[in-house]
Amino acid sequence: SQTIHQWPATLVQPVGSPLSLECTVEGTSNPNLYWYRQAAGRGLQLLFYSVGIGQISSEVPQNLSASRPQDRQFILSSKKLLLSDSGFYLCAWSELGSPLHFGNGTRLTVT
Amino acid sequence: QKEVEQDPGPLSVPEGAIVSLNCTYSNSAFQYFMWYRQYSRKGPELLMYTYSSGNKEDGRFTAQVDKSSKYISLFIRDSQPSDSATYLCAQGEGSSNTGKLIFGQGTTLQVKP
Numbered sequence: 001s002q003t004i005h006q007w008p009a010t011l012v013q014p015v016g017s018p019l020s021l022e023c024t025v026e027g028t029s030n031p032n033l034y035w036y037r038q039a040a041g042r043g044l045q046l047l048f049y050s051v052g053i054g055q056i057s058s059e060v061p062q063n064l065s066a067s068r069p070q071d072r073q074f075i076l077s078s079k080k081l082l083l084s085d086s087g088f089y090l091c092a093w094s095e096l097g098s099p100l101h102f103g104n105g106t107r108l109t110v111t
Numbered sequence: 112q113k114e115v116e117q118d119p120g121p122l123s124v125p126e127g128a129i130v131s132l133n134c135t136y137s138n139s140a141f142q143y144f145m146w147y148r149q150y151s152r153k154g155p156e157l158l159m160y161t162y163s164s165g166n167k168e169d170g171r172f173t174a175q176v177d178k179s180s181k182y183i184s185l186f187i188r189d190s191q192p193s194d195s196a197t198y199l200c201a202q203g204e205g206s207s208n209t210g211k212l213i214f215g216q217g218t219t220l221q222v223k224p
Contacts (some may be wrong), residue, residue: 006154034210043115043199043214044155059211090154094210099145100201102154 002027006091006103013110019064019078021106023091026072031093033074034100035066038088050074086110114138117200117215126224130187134200134215137181141202143209144176146185149197149217158198159185190222 006023013019025031032051036044046059048066056066063082067075074091091103117134124130132146143162147155159174161167167174175184183202187194197219201212 032210043117043216044201044212045214046211049210092154092210096209098209099143099157099160100210100212101157102147104154105152107152 002031002093002101004091004093004101004103006106008106009104010107011109013081013108015083015110016080019076019081019085019108021076021089021091021108023074023076023103024072025074025093028072028093028095030071031095033068034092034094035064035074035076036090036092036102038090038105040087044090048076081110083110114213115200115202115215118218119216121219121221123221123223124190126190126192126222128190128222130185130190130194130220130222132185132187132198132200132218132220134183135181136183136202136213138202138204138213139178139181140204141213142205143203144174144183145201145203145212146172146174147199147201149199151196155199187220190220192222192224195221 003026034049035047038044050068064078088105090105092100094100115136145160146158149155164176164178171188173186197217199217200215203212
């Protein structure tokens with residue numbers, strides 16, 4: 001069966017510091033991978049998705065970037081964090097015709 | 112107008128009650144519909160998904176889609192305290208990229224023993 005791992009679970013970072021969140025998926029090949037963000041009291045917003053190694057699509061302009069160095073690895077990064085980057089970041093995967101499955105998220109607080 | 116409207120609640124019901132959760136959407140291009148359950152500080156977990164109008168049942172849960180009215184519902188029968196969570200509706204357009212979803216804000220449900 002497929003599993004998704006996301007770490008760390010919580011992170012507190014100062015403004016202006018870099019960010020790297022990592023996500024890996026097991027039990028599947030060539031999945032579509034996604035980064036969503038959930039702000040307090042709001043629904044989930046799609047940030048990036050990837051349909052293959054090195055292929056990244058950005059859904060909203062922002063201070064973040066994403067990379068997919070390996071088939072089942074998806075990384076969310078920032079060179080300099082802003083206060084507005086605080087939120088709950090969720091990695092997710094899907095396959096053709098199948099619904100989306102989420103990891104357990106990283107709660108990021110920028111101070 | 113938001114693409115998806117969902118009453119945030121909170122909704123509080125006694126144990127054993129029938130719960131009705133609802134979303135309305137504006138984009139007629141949506142082709143598939145999902146409900147996720149999210150416990151505090153956890154990722155959303157998929158409850159139900161459907162590609163068509165009508166009802167889909169799974170145990171105590173029934174998802175209902177009315178494409179003509181752009182209205183989707185989730186019914187929970189015999190609600191339990193363990194059903195206390197936030198419920199998110201989600202919609203998508205194409206089967207080729209089923210992860211590009213538009214989510215509602217989520218409805219917080221509390222089931223009291």
